[in-house]
Every structure is written in C-alpha cells, then in structure tokens.
Amino acid sequence: MDGIPDAAVRIESDGVVFEARDAALLRAVDEHGSLNAAAETLGRSFAHAQRRVVALEEAFGSLVERRRGGAGGGGSELTDGARDLLARFDRLRAEFAGVADATLSIFSGAVSGRDGELATVDVEPGRVLALVPTDVAVGSTVEVSVRADAVTVELPDEAPIPDATSARNRFDGRVAEVVRGDSVGRVAVDVGTETPLWALLTTNSLDRMDLGEGDAVVVSFKATATRAIER
Known part of the structure; x- marks a missing residue:
C-alpha cells in the first residue's frame, strides 16, 4: 500500500x-x-x-x-x-x-519548460507541472500519467482558491461517469482530453456531493503526483 x-x-x-x-x-x-x-x-x-x-x-x-x-x-x-x-x-x-493500481489517467503533451526535476507540460486542457526525467529536453513529446488516488474532486463552490492549495494542477470539468464500490467509488471527469481524468472518492464523499453525470466539478492534483515519460 x-x-x-x-x-x-x-x-x-x-x-x-x-x-x-x-x-x-x-x-x-x-x-x-x-x-x-x-x-x-x-x-x-x-x-x-x-x-x-x-x-x-x-x-x-x-x-x-x-x-x-x-x-x-x-x-x-x-x-x-x-x-x-x-x-x-x-x-x-x-x-x-x-x-x-488499475486506474491510471494518461495524457499526451509536450514539455514547454523545466526547473530541475519538475517540468511544464502542455496538454489538451492546459498546462500541468510534472516530474520528468532530467534527460527529457524541452520540446519533447511525453505521456503524462496521474494515479486516480492522487486526484481531488470538489464542487465548484467548495473548491479552494488556487493559491490556497499545494495542488498546482487544476482544471474545471464535468462528471462523465460514476462507478460505485462498497467503500470506494471511481469518478471519470471530462476535462477536455480524449480520455477522462479518473479520481477515487469514498462512497461517503460521493453521497455528500451527490455527484452525477454532467455535474460541474473542479479537479486538482499535485505536481509530485504527476509523472511524464518521453514517447
């Protein structure tokens, strides 16, 4: 674990x-x-x-x-x-x-800048900060991956302002699918990419937010939870 x-x-x-x-x-x-x-x-x-x-x-x-x-x-x-x-x-x-372990979101993008191990990657919905191997040069095409358990989903009126959170990657989106389990649910969020961004929430959180298909949400994830490798 x-x-x-x-x-x-x-x-x-x-x-x-x-x-x-x-x-x-x-x-x-x-x-x-x-x-x-x-x-x-x-x-x-x-x-x-x-x-x-x-x-x-x-x-x-x-x-x-x-x-x-x-x-x-x-x-x-x-x-x-x-x-x-x-x-x-x-x-x-x-x-x-x-x-x-079985739920990984992957996006294609291009490295537009870097600062040590962290790089700025341009993906379809905007820019993300990600951990990128130091031998990957600016301009390289990469695949960005985010584990579902690293993604936070919040209702728009409950989401903190960007400067109030350490999760520097943040997008507006809409719920595309909700898959409920006994204790944990998976939420697919359409953020404008070919494939959705998946997030894990407890069923208590799903019930509290009453999430359904088409609902507007804000998703965020930390740069240190975002990986990119050269294609």
Missing part, C-alpha cells in the same frame, strides 16, 4: 474526517499506553492531540479510555470502537490501493 497519499483515505462522520494522521495517533496510543507519550512520539503537542481525540470521539464515539494514576499508574488504551475504526481504515486503504 506504499504510495497511497495520506489525504486519499478518509472516513467521515458528522462533518469530522478521520484520516492518516488520526490513525497514526491512535496506533501510537495503543503502542505507548498513553496519549501524552503518543503525542511526544509523533512530535505533536499533548493539548492538540487531546483536542483532536475529543473532536473525533464526538463524531465516532469513545476511542480512548483514560486510566487514573494509582498503584498501577495512569495511562490510556484504545476502546473496541477505536480498533474497529482502525480496521475499517485499513480495509479502505487496501481497497484504494487495489483500485488505484
């Missing part, structure tokens, strides 16, 4: 999102037996970790049981609910990995 972006796997409940950072916090509590030690191990403040656990518990139920100090000492341990949530997160991450 290496290579799956941290932001790709999310479990939502009552407007609160459980993601990779939260899974890491719970696993650290389980390993070290205390929220304080878990926060220290992860380089986070105890106050922030405590607030985050409270916020998660308001949405997902009891996750961490605190033990008072005494003969056996104090500490914290995970509840059965926390272990179930972590197991669900791992299943979802595995499903993302399996689908992402």
